[in-house]
Amino acid sequence: MKEELDLKFEDYPLHVPTEKRTVNKLQSLLSEIEECGSALTAKTAVKHYHKFMNELSTDMGVIEVRYTLDTRNRVYKNAQEKVDEISPLISSYGVKYEKVLLKAKYRKDLEKIYGKYLFKIFENNQKSFDEKIIPDLIQENKLTSQYDQIMGGAQIKFRGEIYNLSQLGKFVADPDRETRKEAAIAMDNWLGEHEKEIADIYDKLVHLRDGMAKKLGYKNFIDLGYCLLGRTDYDSKKVKGYREQIKEEVVPLAQKLFKKQMKELGIKNPQTYDYNLRFKSGNPVPVGDSKVLTSIAKKMYEDMSSESAEFINFMIDHQLLDLDARAGKAPGGYCTYFPVYKAPFIFSNFNGTEHDVNVLCHEGGHAFQAYLSRNIKIPELQNPTLESCEIHSMSMEFFAWPYMDKFFGKDAEKYKYSHLTDSIEFLPYGITIDEFQHWVYEHPNATHEERCAKYKEIEEANLPNRKYDDCPVAAKGTRWMRQSHVFGTPFYYIDYTLAQVVAFQFLAEDLKNHEKAWKKYVKLCKLGGTLPFTGLLEKVHLRNPFEDGNVAKNIRPLLKVLKEFDTSKF
Ligand SMILES: [Zn+2]
Incomplete structure (x- = not known):
């Protein structure tokens, strides 16, 4: 065991799970649990089950990371395909295992050992799965990957060149207004060409999900969607x-910030694409490449506390950061965790912008939590639900503020200001996406035109500054079609806003009393997923954003912070 914890990432063995061995093993572990007559014997059986699941998820995680690091490698590609094939089987055994423990005569005694929340998680999982919806789940996967392919494969003509969506994004934020406008029009034309195709995929997804919900006894997909998110x-x-x-609290504030931004940029009759440009003098630029930024991050985490110092050195010494973009590497960024090695891993594609610093702080926050929760013995309780996970990452972005002069030099204040305003301005958009989805699943038979009209109505209420004079497709209310969460994981999007509101409290408390705020943050990270979202908040004395008045309490201190920036210097 000790040896395993010393391994570096490059030395992790590649074990490709075979269906036969995996099923046999899971079947025998399940039988072992079924034969238990008391909590005491079950405890040993559960331990065996956890041990195997940890090994399995480590093996699958290593495959996924190696494959995304080098998608052209045939060995990794084949291994990844094997994993995709057997994953549904593993999940179905998971549901069976949970069912046995839920129905056990000695369940009360088990609850004393593991706590009641674990059984709530199990119950929740039972409510969102049944063998009879497996064909629907497969169909759902197909549809969402069709959507991903359309978006990922976008080839947009712009000024004689071909770009994908993220490459074009750079031009939509260009300091030159004509460039922004042309890029926005190119994107609008592209969406217009694919509107019907994407609308059809969404329509099929909505009906499919509504059907699944009804098969499982729900009135519509909303409650099932919540259940699926745990x-x-x-x-x-x-x-x-x-x-x-x-x-009430954020929409007017965001509008004020937008107005201020347009005034400073000197733009009359601002259009949606104008808001992508934050400063006349351009966006803040970090001081170096991944090597330079990683060494700054190392010093930052070492300086923050003993826990974070131990964490960052563990990450670096064990090669658990892969940050540079290169040919063959999958796009995007993520943080994952290998239970056997008790090791988090950060994957990213640095591009020389402020995004690189954000990865080191945001994904660093996720990884720090995984590291602090590594000794929680029950795997299901190591990570909380998604809105709580984003608290760890978004709060770390704020705890990193005192180190921004190291990352950005003279651009540090600029970065902090745009980070804070972006975070505030994100909230009205986040709730727009969420409100829209609730309407969609309450009205599953609505047409595409009705969906767009509804989106437009919600957007006009929450983001009245958005104008699409040159973009007729966006003007119809189609912005949601570019938000992948709407297709892939319904109702997930609001999680980012919830976490953001909580992270604002950490910012305010950190500026007031750093020691106290940091202690609270570490405590939250160490709790992992031992409690649900509101339970975690209560345990560490953070305000619950669902309670009336609490959003205001978290937002108002930001006004003072905003005032302290001299934006005329930017
Ligand atoms: Zn995150």
């Missing part, structure tokens, strides 16, 4: 109340 402590009513608070 939400055991709040429902759509609570979320609606929370959105109302954002409308």
Whole structure:
């Protein structure tokens, strides 16, 4: 065991799980649990199950990371295909295992050992799965990957060259207004050409999900969607109340910030694409490449606390950061965790912009939590639900503020200001996407035109500054079609806003009393997923954004912070 913890990433063995061995093993572990007559014997059986699942998820994780690091390697590609093939089987055994423990005569005794929340998680999983929806789940996967292919394969003509969506994004934020406008029009034309195709995929997804919900006994997909996200402590009513608070407290503030930005840029009759340009003098630029930034991050984490110092040195010494973009590497960024090695891993594609610093802080926050939760013995309780995970990462972005002069030099204040305003301005968009999805699944038979009209209505209420004079397709209310979460993971998007609101409290408390705020943050990270979202907040004395008035309490201190920036210097 000790030896395993000393391995570097390059020395991790590649074990490709075979279907036969995996199923046999899972079957025998399941039988072992079924034969238990008491909590005491079950405890040993559960331990065996956890051990195997940890090995399996480590093997699958190593395959996924190696494959995304080098998608052209045939060995990794084949291994990844094997993993994709057997994953549904593994999940179905997971559901069976949970069912046995839920129905055990000695369940009360087990609850004393593992806590009640674990059983709530199990119950939740049972409510969102049944063998009879497996064909639907396969179909759902097909449809979402069709969507991903269309978006990922976009080839957009712009000024004689061909770009994909993210490459074109750079021009939509160009300091030259004509360039922004032309790029926005190119994107609009592309969306117009693919509108029907994407709308059809979405329509099929909505009907499919509505059908699954009805097969499982739900009125519509909303409650099932919440269940699939592991939400055991709040429902759509609570979320609606929370959105109302954002409308009241944040929508007017965001509008003020947008107006200020346009005034400073000297733009009259601002269009949606104009808001991508933050400063006349351009965006903040970090001081160096990944090597330079990683060494700054190392010093930052070492300086923050003993826990974070131990963490960053573990990451660097064990080669658990792969940050540079290169040919063959999959796009995007993520943080994952290998249970056997107790090791988090950060994957990214640095591009020389402020995004690189954000990865070191945001994904660093995720990895720091994984590292601090590594000794939680029950794998299901190591990571919380998604809105809580984003608290770890988004708060770390703020705890990193005192080190921004190292990352950005003279651009540090610029970075902090744009980071804070972006975070505030994101909230009205986040609730727009969320409100829209609730309407969609309440009205599964609506047409594409009706969906767009509804989106436009919600957007006009939450983001009245968005104007699309030159972009007729976007003007119809089609912005949601470019938001992948709407297709891939319904109702997930609001999680980012919830976490953001909580992270704002960390910023305010950190500016007031760093030691106290940091201690609270470390405590939250160490709790991992032992409690649901609102339970974690209560445990560490953070405000619950669902409670009336709490959004205001977290937003108001930011006004003072915003005032301290002299934006005339930017
Ligand atoms: Zn994140």
